[in-house]
Amino acid sequence: MVTYRNMEKCHLAQVLALEKVCFSNPWTYEGYRFELEDNKLAQYLVALKDDRVVAYGGMWLILGEAHVTNLAVHPDYRRRGLGEVLMRCLMARARAAGARRMTLEVRKSNHAAQKLYEKLGFKGVGYRKGYYSDNKEDALIMWKEGLGPGGEGGI
Numbered sequence: 576m577v578t579y580r581n582m583e584k585c586h587l588a589q590v591l592a593l594e595k596v597c598f599s600n601p602w603t604y605e606g607y608r609f610e611l612e613d614n615k616l617a618q619y620l621v622a623l624k625d626d627r628v629v630a631y632g633g634m635w636l637i638l639g640e641a642h643v644t645n646l647a648v649h650p651d652y653r654r655r656g657l658g659e660v661l662m663r664c665l666m667a668r669a670r671a672a673g674a675r676r677m678t679l680e681v682r683k684s685n686h687a688a689q690k691l692y693e694k695l696g697f698k699g700v701g702y703r704k705g706y707y708s709d710n711k712e713d714a715l716i717m718w719k720e721g722l723g724p725g726g727e728g729g730i
Contacts, residue, residue, distance in 0.1 A: 577657060579664055582619035582631060584611055589628035590621070597647040600709040610644075617644070620664055622657050632661040634669060634677075641669035641722070643679035646688075658688075662695055670722045677722055680706060680714035692717050 582590065587607050594601035610617045610633065619633035632646040643665065648658045669677055680703060681688045689699070697717040706714035 576624075577629065577652075577660075578623050579620055579660065580623065582607075582611060582621045582633070584608065586621050586628055586631075587611075590631055593628055593631065593647055593649055596649065600707065602645070618665070618668055620661055622648075622652075622661060624652070630657040630661055632658075632665055634665050636669060636672050636674055639673060639675050641665070641672075641674040641677040643677065646679075658691055659695070662691070666695070666719070666722060674722050675720075677719045679717050681717060682707060683713045683715055689715060689717070692719075695719065696721075 587604060590607060591601065591604055607619075610619060614635070616635040616637055617633060618636065620631060621628050622630035629652045630646075630648040633644045635642045635644060643662075646658055646661060648661075666677060677697075679692065679697070681692065683702065697719045699715050699717050701716045703714040703716060705711040
């Protein structure tokens with residue numbers, strides 16, 4: 576059984592290991608420590624299987640908007656719905672905090688992630704040229720409207 580909870584400092588060693596598996600330009604310990612301890616706009620979640628971090632995601636809440644900062648699922652746990660559950664949890668938290676819409680960037684080549692985000696109501700609206708520093712790949716900018724009360728996009 577997979578459980579979902581707030582990311583804590585004790586999870587960071589496992590989160591960083593998963594970062595290295597999932598991303599060519601992983602975040603640092605200091606980056607995550609700042610997010611958890613100092614960034615009052617940030618919220619991060621982990622998915623745990625037998626006390627092992629198998630997925631995580633986070634966002635910033637800024638002036639009625641939520642910006643997804645990252646989402647990762649261990650390759651052994653992909654295609655089991657963990658990413659979708661994490662996104663739905665983030666969306667619910669954003670809505671509860673008063674966010675009316677949500678945005679994210681995703682690699683132009685990451686069609687699996689784009690398909691998930693489209694399933695959740697995100698729409699591509701443009702590109703950030705050369706966004707990813709490792710290979711200068713473009714990022715697709717996606718937005719989901721209607722997170723707020725009475726809006727579309729119920730969870």
